[in-house]
Amino acid sequence: MESKITYLIAIYPDEDGFFMAKFPDFPDMAPDYGKGFEDCIEQSTRFLDDTISLMVKHRQKLPTPSSIMEIQSKLDPEDGAPVCIVPVTVYPPARTMRINITGKSDVFARIDDYAKKLHLTRSELMIRSTLAQIRDNA
Numbered sequence: 628m629e630s631k632i633t634y635l636i637a638i639y640p641d642e643d644g645f646f647m648a649k650f651p652d653f654p655d656m657a658p659d660y661g662k663g664f665e666d667c668i669e670q671s672t673r674f675l676d677d678t679i680s681l682m683v684k685h686r687q688k689l690p691t692p693s694s695i696m697e698i699q700s701k702l703d704p705e706d707g708a709p710v711c712i713v714p715v716t717v718y719p720p721a722r723t724m725r726i727n728i729t730g731k732s733d734v735f736a737r738i739d740d741y742a743k744k745l746h747l748t749r750s751e752l753m754i755r756s757t758l759a760q761i762r763d764n765a
Contacts, residue, residue: 632679632689633716635698636671637709638664646710650675651701652690668713676717683720728753 637649641660646667650656659674661667682689693701698712735749742752 630721631716631718632692633714634675634692635695635712636668636675636715637698637702637706637712638667639706639709648674648713649702649706649709651698652693653678654701664710668715672715672717675715679717679719689719 634650634652637651639647639649641647646661646664648659648661648667648671650658650671653675656675656678659667659671661670679689695712702709738752739749742749745752747755
């Protein structure tokens with residue numbers, strides 16, 4: 628399985644001032660909503676990520692991402708024209724990977740102590756912290 632996949636989602640305005648995202652490669656997936664354009668994309672990315680995680684967990688085959696031309700044919704004409712079509716990259720869960728990190732032993736001791744307070748392993752803490760940093764600075 629690939630470590631990341633980019634799907635295209637269609638963004639539509641909503642009569643209440645919100646935005647709605649539809650997932651043409653996932654026809655059974657309900658639309659997702661956001662308060663603003665960026666919020667809609669962020670929420671939809673999480674929703675798609677969660678859906679893909681469940682599909683992988685249940686050993687369901689992920690759809691092959693459609694090209695922009697293929698997406699056009701999958702859109703429902705009754706919805707009208709989308710404001711735009713946005714690429715969304717998701718990271719399907721994969722097997723565990725071991726890596727080697729170099730650092731000073733006193734820093735690792737601090738990390739280990741803090742991880743214990745949170746009932747986490749060093750790896751879990753470092754991964755969660757790194758993902759939070761990525762999310763907060765994206």
